[in-house]
Amino acid sequence: MNEPEFGEIRKRLECITPERQRIAKIFKTYVEKAIDELGPGYMVDLQGDFFGTPIRITIEISATNGELP
Numbered sequence: 001m002n003e004p005e006f007g008e009i010r011k012r013l014e015c016i017t018p019e020r021q022r023i024a025k026i027f028k029t030y031v032e033k034a035i036d037e038l039g040p041g042y043m044v045d046l047q048g049d050f051f052g053t054p055i056r057i058t059i060e061i062s063a064t065n066g067e068l069p
Contacts, residue, residue: 012051020050027057040064 016024027048035044038061045060062068 016050020055023055024048024050031059 031044031046035042038044041064043062043064045058047058049056
């Protein structure tokens, strides 16, 4: 699969509706707070698709030492 070019990515970001931007901002605020509460012993990978319907958010959490307690 080919990676989208920068111009295409910028165009897609510009077309996100204000409501989708609001939803993304709300989730970003709370996810960042949750990551801070976890502390430095965890790695968090967050991916979101705010272009499609339904909006999809994937969060993967792993311990820095490899095992979750």
